[in-house]
Each structure stands twice: as structure tokens, then as C-alpha cells.
Amino acid sequence: MEKYIIVMSLDIWKPHYLKIVARTITLFKSVIDWSIDLDDKEKVLRVTAEKDVSTKLSAYLGMFGAECRVLEVFKDPDDNRAHGRGYSADLFLV
Template identity: 40%
Template sequence: MSRYIIISTVINTPIDLQHIYQTINAFLGILEWSVDLEDSDKVLRVVSNNDVGPELVKSLAGVGIRSSVMEVFDENGLSLGAGLSFVH
């Protein structure tokens, strides 16, 4: 079952975006992802085979990217609930 995970991130530099790219590439099961740099929350959208949200937030914190899970949706677009508070 695919899940659509919406994550709020703090991206200040191109290096931050590179860290996100490298972190996401280490996760198996992520089918696709994108970052909306125009949004004030710098929304990271992830499509994965399982709920990688909490683990991804923790890994992003490890490379200095603050983030939090905003919402998780199933493959039908139904909300499975909101996520975590900011991780530093």
C-alpha cells in the first residue's frame, strides 16, 4: 500500500536540499518525492510503500534539517492522521 507523506522542512540553502536528496536516497521503499520551495513550509512530499515519516524526520535531523510530519494519506487520498512535532 502506498502512502503519501507530507513533511514540513526548514530549507535555507542549496546544501540543505542536497542533504535531503542524499537522505531520501538512503531509504528503500520511497517511490518518489518532491519539495515545494515556494511554500513557506518548504513542503516535502514523499510517496512510499510504508510509513517512513518518523524515521525520515529523524534521519533529516541527523544531517541538520528540521522537519515534521504534517499529514499522512493512503493511496486513496484519505488522511491517516497528522504526525510529529519539530525535531532538531
């Protein structure tokens, strides 16, 4: 199974935006896992999914008031490796 690692920058500065992000992500059945680095200035959202949902996810988040932009999408065909395609997993510790 192929996996996609989607890295996005979020402009969330109010606590209720976290609920918006969580509820929006649940609309995407192909999402396996996700996390937000709230300590990072850009509030990095990292999503692991079975397909590239970056464009739709970005549009939905924007519609619900959570501004975001896609930083990178990594394709990882190895089911056993969620990390390791051009970035450090340490950047995404929450």
C-alpha cells in the same frame, strides 16, 4: 500494493540542504517518488512510499541538519491513485 503519502514541513534555508534531503531520501528503498515545493513558506516535502517512513525520515533529516516535522501521512491502498486522500495535489507542484 499500498502506498503512503507523507507530507512534511522542512526548515531549509541554504541550498546545500537540498542535497542533504536528496541523499537522505535515497537511504529509504521504499520511497517511490518525492518532491519539495520550494515556493511554499514551509518548504513542503511530499514523499510517496511503499510503507510509512515518516518517523525515521524525520529523524534522519534532523540528524543531518534539515529540521522538519510531519504534517500528515495518508494511506492509499489503490495503486493507481497517488493523490486524493484529503488534500489537493495542486499544493505540491514544484
